[in-house]
Amino acid sequence: MTTRNSAPSAAEMELWPELIWQLATLVKSGLPTREIFAAARGYLHRPVPPEDALEKLLTATERRTVNTAIDDIEMLLTRCAQHTRYGLSAGQAIGSAMDAGLLSHEHSRLRAGELAACWKVSERTGAPIGDMLERLAEFLESEIDLHRARESAMSAPKATGRILSGLPLLGLGLGMLMGAEPLSVLFGSVPGVASAVIGVGLAWAGRVWTTALVAKAEVGQL
Known part of the structure; x- marks a missing residue:
């Protein structure tokens, strides 16, 4: 079963x-x-x-x-x-x-x-x-x-985590609209590529960490 x-x-x-x-x-x-x-x-x-x-x-x-x-x-x-x-x-x-x-x-x-x-x-x-x-x-x-009180309390942190996860992409979009060419900066040189890899890694780690904290709080483990 x-x-x-x-x-x-x-x-x-x-x-x-x-x-x-x-x-x-x-x-x-x-x-x-x-x-x-x-x-x-x-x-x-x-x-x-x-x-x-x-x-x-x-x-x-x-x-x-x-x-x-x-x-x-x-x-x-x-x-x-x-x-x-x-x-x-x-x-x-x-x-x-x-x-x-x-x-x-x-x-x-x-x-x-x-x-x-x-x-x-x-x-x-x-x-x-x-x-x-x-x-x-x-x-x-x-x-x-x-349980319902915890769910209500966790709604704001969940929304904040989703918004923060999307900020890097929003920043790239705004840079392109302003003509700053952020993609060429990121992928046009070794330091730029390194910065992109580190940034993606940190964003992913932050997302995982936030999700884990919210999940523990929802079941009362914090």
């Missing part, structure tokens, strides 16, 4: 608190554990493609990612429904699904691990699983808020 390790989108992240709130509601309704996971599958919904062609193009990648994440959740719920009917506890059933490598997204494996941990703690200590699931859902919602 293919593995996806890139940072999840907010839409993908939202699937898990929605699922966990639903599980908490089913638990508190008194439904037997062996029926909870099967019932939760009925509440999953896939994103509907937009009518507008431009919006459809812009959201196609995110919609595909969300659908793959939903596949992970459906597979997890199906496996847990089967195993709890055979007598396994919920924590064991979730752990079995993870051990089998059924979840393709790194984010799905992380959230499933947290879900399994809640159930195992409840099974060992007698703590109310419904309350534990609600606290986990609240925590995940706060994580989504932080």
